Amino acid sequence: MSANPGPTPVLSVRDLRVRIGESRILQGVGFDVAPTGVTALLGRNGVGKTTTVRSVLGLLPEDGEVTGGTVLFDGTDVTGHRTHTVVRRGIGYVPEDRGVFAGLTVAENLALAERGSGPHHYDLVHDLFPELKARRKQRAGTLSGGQQQMVALARALLNDNRLVIVDEPTKGLAPRVVTEVAGVLERAAERVPLLLVEQNLAVVRRLARDAVVLDAGRTVHTGDARELLADRERTTSLLGVGRHEKREAAGAGQSTKEATR
Numbered sequence: 001m002s003a004n005p006g007p008t009p010v011l012s013v014r015d016l017r018v019r020i021g022e023s024r025i026l027q028g029v030g031f032d033v034a035p036t037g038v039t040a041l042l043g044r045n046g047v048g049k050t051t052t053v054r055s056v057l058g059l060l061p062e063d064g065e066v067t068g069g070t071v072l073f074d075g076t077d078v079t080g081h082r083t084h085t086v087v088r089r090g091i092g093y094v095p096e097d098r099g100v101f102a103g104l105t106v107a108e109n110l111a112l113a114e115r116g117s118g119p120h121h122y123d124l125v126h127d128l129f130p131e132l133k134a135r136r137k138q139r140a141g142t143l144s145g146g147q148q149q150m151v152a153l154a155r156a157l158l159n160d161n162r163l164v165i166v167d168e169p170t171k172g173l174a175p176r177v178v179t180e181v182a183g184v185l186e187r188a189a190e191r192v193p194l195l196l197v198e199q200n201l202a203v204v205r206r207l208a209r210d211a212v213v214l215d216a217g218r219t220v221h222t223g224d225a226r227e228l229l230a231d232r233e234r235t236t237s238l239l240g241v242g243r244h245e246k247r248e249a250a251g252a253g254q255s256t257k258e259a260t261r
């Protein structure tokens, strides 16, 4: 199943099954996340990407439960564990809406993200994103989309995380901002492995080494990300894209969401 049989994965998901209400949402999700670089979690809308990451983080809704499978983080079984337990083991999460407090300053956003007694890596964060130091007194809500994504990632990198999960960071952003966010993610990935839910294939191509594709609540492909994206037939059948190559060739940041519309 592993796309890179070398180093021990930081996260291993095996045959994960999740029910929400009466619906069986995940019916066999399995993949590894390598301890360095970016692993992309891909798939059409509604296939279970967000449910997968929220299951790992113990963030299922009240009527949801893990009904089977295992989640190993750093070799420890955290299947079905509560969020604070999983997070304390060293997983950062940047949700789809970024989780940034718009009314608070950059400094306040970071201060609120500090977990426990530390260490808190302000040096690392300011080294990666010097702009945030300069803008520490600015309200987060007045920042650009790319700068807000910096704040969101900085909140995750501030703590001693062994993995950061980022859910659709470029969704709804203008192409110029998408490029900016991709740069931010690239810098973050130099320091910590990322599990990236992403529909913009230009961003995946730029950042990801490994790809995991879900369909209808199951893993249907794992492997080298660029190899997958270079195989147009495969990309079309797995992700429902390929009819818009022109748009991608123009560098406009194609997404599977756009392509399946």
Ligand SMILES: Nc1ncnc2c1ncn2[C@@H]1O[C@H](COP(=O)(O)OP(=O)(O)OP(=O)(O)O)[C@@H](O)[C@H]1O
Binding pocket: 020, 021, 023, 025, 043, 044, 045, 046, 047, 048, 049, 050, 051, 052, 061
């Ligand atoms: N709280 C919930 N209650 C009921 N069904 C849910 C709930 N959350 C998700 N689902 C369903 O689970 C399926 C998977 O949703 P999920 O958000 O995990 O998919 P996704 O791949 O992340 O999609 P998208 O790309 O649209 O964000 C969908 O059919 C969705 O309607």
